[in-house]
Amino acid sequence: MKIAFLLSIHFSLLIFVHCYGGNGYDPLENVLRIQRSKRSVHDPIKNKELNTEYSYPPVYVGPQDGLKDFDKISSLPGQPTGTDFDQYSGYVTVDPHHGRALFYYLTESPFNSSTNPLVLWLNGGPGCSSFGNGAMMELGPFRVNADNVTLSHNKYAWNNVANVLFLESPAGVGFSYSNTSSDYETGDIQTAQDSYTFLVNWLERFPEYKSRDFYITGESYAGHYIPQLAQLIVQNNKITNQTVINLKGIALGNAYVDSETENTGMYDYFWSHAIISDEIHEGIISNCNFSEAGTITEACEDYLSQAKAARSNIYFYDIYAPLCSSSSNSTPSISEFDPCTGNYIDSYLNIAAVQQALHAKPVYWESCNDFIGKHWQDMPFTVLPVIQDLMASGINVWIYSGDTDGRVPVTTSRYSIDKLETSVEKPWYPWMHEDEVGGYVVGYQNLTFVTIRGAGHFVPSYQPARALAFFSSFLEGKLP
Numbered sequence: 251m252k253i254a255f256l257l258s259i260h261f262s263l264l265i266f267v268h269c270y271g272g273n274g275y276d277p278l279e280n281v282l283r284i285q286r287s288k289r290s291v292h293d294p295i296k297n298k299e300l301n302t303e304y305s306y307p308p309v310y311v312g313p314q315d316g317l318k319d320f321d322k323i324s325s326l327p328g329q330p331t332g333t334d335f336d337q338y339s340g341y342v343t344v345d346p347h348h349g350r351a352l353f354y355y356l357t358e359s360p361f362n363s364s365t366n367p368l369v370l371w372l373n374g375g376p377g378c379s380s381f382g383n384g385a386m387m388e389l390g391p392f393r394v395n396a397d398n399v400t401l402s403h404n405k406y407a408w409n410n411v412a413n414v415l416f417l418e419s420p421a422g423v424g425f426s427y428s429n430t431s432s433d434y435e436t437g438d439i440q441t442a443q444d445s446y447t448f449l450v451n452w453l454e455r456f457p458e459y460k461s462r463d464f465y466i467t468g469e470s471y472a473g474h475y476i477p478q479l480a481q482l483i484v485q486n487n488k489i490t491n492q493t494v495i496n497l498k499g500i501a502l503g504n505a506y507v508d509s510e511t512e513n514t515g516m517y518d519y520f521w522s523h524a525i526i527s528d529e530i531h532e533g534i535i536s537n538c539n540f541s542e543a544g545t546i547t548e549a550c551e552d553y554l555s556q557a558k559a560a561r562s563n564i565y566f567y568d569i570y571a572p573l574c575s576s577s578s579n580s581t582p583s584i585s586e587f588d589p590c591t592g593n594y595i596d597s598y599l600n601i602a603a604v605q606q607a608l609h610a611k612p613v614y615w616e617s618c619n620d621f622i623g624k625h626w627q628d629m630p631f632t633v634l635p636v637i638q639d640l641m642a643s644g645i646n647v648w649i650y651s652g653d654t655d656g657r658v659p660v661t662t663s664r665y666s667i668d669k670l671e672t673s674v675e676k677p678w679y680p681w682m683h684e685d686e687v688g689g690y691v692v693g694y695q696n697l698t699f700v701t702i703r704g705a706g707h708f709v710p711s712y713q714p715a716r717a718l719a720f721f722s723s724f725l726e727g728k729l730p
Contacts, residue, residue: 276566277375278471278506278657281623309447309492312343314455320609321455326392327603328400335360335391335409339381340609341426342455344447349429352448353418353610355381356456357391357409367463367498367725369412370449372419372479374471374506376441377622379424380416382615384468386595389414389710389717396588398597406714411722413459415452419445419475422622425610434619437627442478446486450493460493465725466500470658470707473505474629477636484643499646501724504658504707508632508666513540515662517557523569525656526560542631565589566656568706587712592617634669641672641696648698648724652705652712653689660701672697681730688716693729700730 321340325333336358341351359366371389373380386394389408392401408414418424420441422434453460466476483495506512521531533553539545546554565571574590588594598604599615606612641647649667651660676693681700689701700723702709702716710717723730 275618276657277377277618277620277623280620281376281471281626281629282509282512284624285626285629309450309486310343310345311451311454312346314451318455323607323609326401326607327601328395328598329392330401330403332403333391335363337391338456341611342448342451344421344444344451345428345433348433350421350433350444351427352421352444353381353425353427354448354452355385355390355416355608356413357385357407357416358413359409359411361410363413364458367412367465368415368459369408369465369467369725370415370417371408372417372445372466372468372472372475374469374473374475375423375618375623376420376471376474376626377423377620378470378618379615380418380468381424382595382599382617383592383708385414385416386599387591387711388708389714389721390416394591394594394598396590396594398594399601401598404714406710406718408710408718408721410718411725412465413462417445417448419448420622422619424615424617425605425608425613427611427613434621435625435627436622437629438474438478439628441475442482445475445479446482449483449495453493453495461496463498464496465498467503467721467724469503469505469709471506473502473507473658474633476500476502476505477507477633477640480640480645481636484640484645497645499648499724499727500640501648501650501721503650503709504652504655505649505663506658507637508634508669510540510542510632511665511669512658512662513538515659515665516656519656519659519661520557520561522661523656525564525566525569526557530556530560561656564656565706567708568652568654568712569656570654571706571712591711632669634666638670641670644696646698646724646727647696648700650700650702650709650720652702652707652709654704654712655707657707663699667694667697667699670694670697676729683716683719683730688719688730691729698724698729 321338323337323339338356341353343351371380371384373383391404391407391409393404395402418426420436421428466480468476480500483497486492487494517534520526530553537547537553538550565573572589649663651663653660672694675695678690678692680687681689681691687703689703692699700720702713702720705713720730
């Protein structure tokens with residue numbers, strides 16, 4: 251009965267899902283629009299939810315004996331020959347009473363897996379899959395081919411230098427689920443708590459990683475997930491009777507961290523990249539107050555609508571990339587990334603044999619769950635105070651940005667860093683990769699900012715070699 255109930259709920263939720271970054275689909279904007287409508291009256295108390303210390307009861311820890319061996323993947327359907335690393339996937343229960351369990355995928359390093367660090371990757375949305383989008387489209391060891399059934403090696407996979415753990419969070423995203431339907435109406439606080447509970451239990455299942463250096467990285471709305479989870483880890487590490495997680499650093503990619511700078515940075519980017527006119531840009535500047543105390547007037551809404559119309563149907567997650575269409579293969583792309591990749595992943599992950607090999611419950615998988623975003627409960631206006639706390643605590647904080655992303659563009663990241671009011675230690679300079687400029691970097695006090703040249707929102711998809719070079723520098727704690 252429980253399984254039937256679970257599947258019916260999960261399927262009913264996923265019918266509202268779309269492909270992350272698909273033509274015209276923008277899950278982050280959908281959520282932010284709903285949140286703006288809720289914020290009709292300024293409430294200074296509401297934003298303190300995630301700026302104060304967490305106060306949670308003892309973390310649930312379930313039995314993990316034998317589950318690691320069960321989770322080992324013998325082989326994925328269509329996997330290329332010569333695969334020389336171990337893979338694991340399965341579920342970790344985070345709430346046994348509600349029947350809430352999160353799905354993970356671990357890809358270990360082909361070399362030095364016993365000493366390489368552990369890295370947690372989180373996609374955003376909120377409501378989008380870290381496995382389908384992160385692992386299969388961006389930085390994982392495989393890419394799905396255009397035939398929808400076979401895989402090819404990604405030679406720039408991040409497991410070349412780290413053991414990478416992909417987490418589908420919160421419940422209702424990807425293969426993660428709950429037996430309690432109300433769990434799908436969640437938010438930032440519950441997501442951080444569940445992710446922490448997942449880590450504590452996962453480390454019991456994989457105890458060899460308990461003392462390993464640990465890093466968290468991800469992109470987009472993970473700009474909320476990552477700092478909040480990191481803050482929870484730092485605070486709970488002070489409790490001597492709980493698992494100490496050896497967190498060393500976080501890296502936020504094209505990350506949504508502050509509502510004001512997200513809006514001002516995005517529309518400034520549109521104007522500076524000839525997407526909107528001078529008149530529309532001036533209208534937004536004159537009529538829109540994106541601060542927490544500001545209200546969105548009818549005049550502002552009109553100019554925002556004009557900006558969206560002017561943008562037209564460009565793929566603004568990578569403004570110079572072609573759209574997925576019947577002519578995509580003949581359309582040149584700066585990054586040489588196939589814009590139809592999301593469709594291949596969708597088909598592949600809905601093959602019954604693939605879900606069985608992943609130890610996943612049989613569901614209709616899609617990359618994003620609109621229900622999650624539409625019913626998001628708590629979202630602070632900014633997480634910059636959390637990032638400041640992490641910087642002060644000694645955690646290595648990096649912010650990186652693909653410079654052709656229009657969704658959370660490089661201007662947004664720079665405006666957010668300005669709000670952090672940290673001093674420059676190493677002035678802006680170009681970093682090199684394979685005798686070309688890979689991007690630009692600034693070293694601040696307790697913060698590093700890196701751009702990846704020619705990359706859109708999904709940095710490892712568009713510039714895989716430069717992304718791996720930047721990521722390796724991050725792990726080494728050295729400026730690129």
